Amino acid sequence: MPLAQLAPVTPLAPPVARQDFRDAMARLAAAVNIVTTDGPAGRAGFTATAVCSVTDEPPTLLVCLNRSASAYPAVLGNGTLCINTLASHQQALSNLFGGKTPMAERFAAARWSTWATGSPVLDDAAASFDCRISHISSVGTHDILCCEVLALRRQADADGLVYFDRGYHGVHATR
Numbered sequence: 796m797p798l799a800q801l802a803p804v805t806p807l808a809p810p811v812a813r814q815d816f817r818d819a820m821a822r823l824a825a826a827v828n829i830v831t832t833d834g835p836a837g838r839a840g841f842t843a844t845a846v847c848s849v850t851d852e853p854p855t856l857l858v859c860l861n862r863s864a865s866a867y868p869a870v871l872g873n874g875t876l877c878i879n880t881l882a883s884h885q886q887a888l889s890n891l892f893g894g895k896t897p898m899a900e901r902f903a904a905a906r907w908s909t910w911a912t913g914s915p916v917l918d919d920a921a922a923s924f925d926c927r928i929s930h931i932s933s934v935g936t937h938d939i940l941c942c943e944v945l946a947l948r949r950q951a952d953a954d955g956l957v958y959f960d961r962g963y964h965g966v967h968a969t970r
Contacts, residue, residue, distance in 0.1 A: 824959035829879045829892045830858055831907075831915040836872025839865065840901055840915065842893035844958050845937075846878055854944035856924055859937045865898075867938075875912035875927050876942060879920040883954040883965030888917075911945045921953035 825844035832839055845859035856878060860867060870876055881889055891901045907915040910925040917923060926942035933939075955966040 821961050822959070824957045824964075827881045827885075827889050827956045827958050827963070828858075829881060829888065829917060829920075830860075830866070830870070830876050831879065831917075832866070832870045832873045832876045833909070833913050833915055834869075834873035834875060837869040837898075838902065838915070839869035839898055840892050841866040842889045843878075846880075849941060854947075855929065856926065856942050856944060858940045858942060860940060861937050862933075863936065865895075870940070871928075871931075871938075873914070875914050875925075876940070877910075877912065877914035877916050878924040878926065878942070879917035880922040880924075881917075881956040882919065882921040882950070883956050883967070885920075885956060886963045889956065889963070916948075919953075920948075920950070921955050922949040923947060 826846065828843045828846045829840055830843050830846070841860070841864055843858055843860070847857055849855040849857050858876070858878060860870060888905055891904055902915065906918040908918055910916055912925050912927060914925060916925060924942070924944045925946040926944050928940050929943045930941035931938050932941075952968075954968060957964050957966050
C-alpha cells in the first residue's frame with residue numbers, strides 16, 4: 796500500500812528516546828557482515844549487521860549504510876558491492892572493518908578474490924553475495940541500499956558470527 800494511503804497514526808505515547816531504542820536494538824541478534832566495494836570510486840569496506848533478504852525473485856538483499864561512513868562515497872560511486880557474511884572465527888576482521896583502521900590495512904588482514912562486479916569477496920566467508928545496487932532510499936542518517944545478487948557462494952560447514960547484547964557470539968549449525 797502506498798504510504799499516502801495509510802491511515803494517520805495517533806501518538807499513543809511520548810516519542811521513543813534514542814538511547815532506549817539503541818538498548819532495545821542490542822537485544823536483536825544479527826549476522827555480522829563485511830560489505831566491500833571496488834571500482835572507479837575506490838576500494839572500501841565496512842562492518843554491517845543491518846543486512847537482510849528482500850526477495851528471491853530477483854534475489855535481492857538490503858544493506859543500511861550511514862551517509863557519514865568513510866566507505867559511503869566509494870559504495871555509491873561504484874554502484875556495486877559484496878556482502879560477506881562472517882564465520883564465527885572472524886571477529887577480529889569485523890572489528891578492523893568496523894573501526895577507523897585505514898582501508899589498506901583492513902584488506903591486508905584477509906584473502907580476497909573478485910567475481911562479477913569486481914568487489915572484494917572474502918575467501919573464507921560463511922557466505923558471499925556479489926551485488927549491484929538497484930535502488931536507494933534515504934531514512935534519517937542512513938541510506939537503504941537494495942542490492943540485486945549477481946553471484947553467490949556459501950560454505951556448507953561454516954559456523955556463523957552474530958552480534959547480540961553488544962557482543963559477538965558464534966552460532967553453530969546443527970548438521
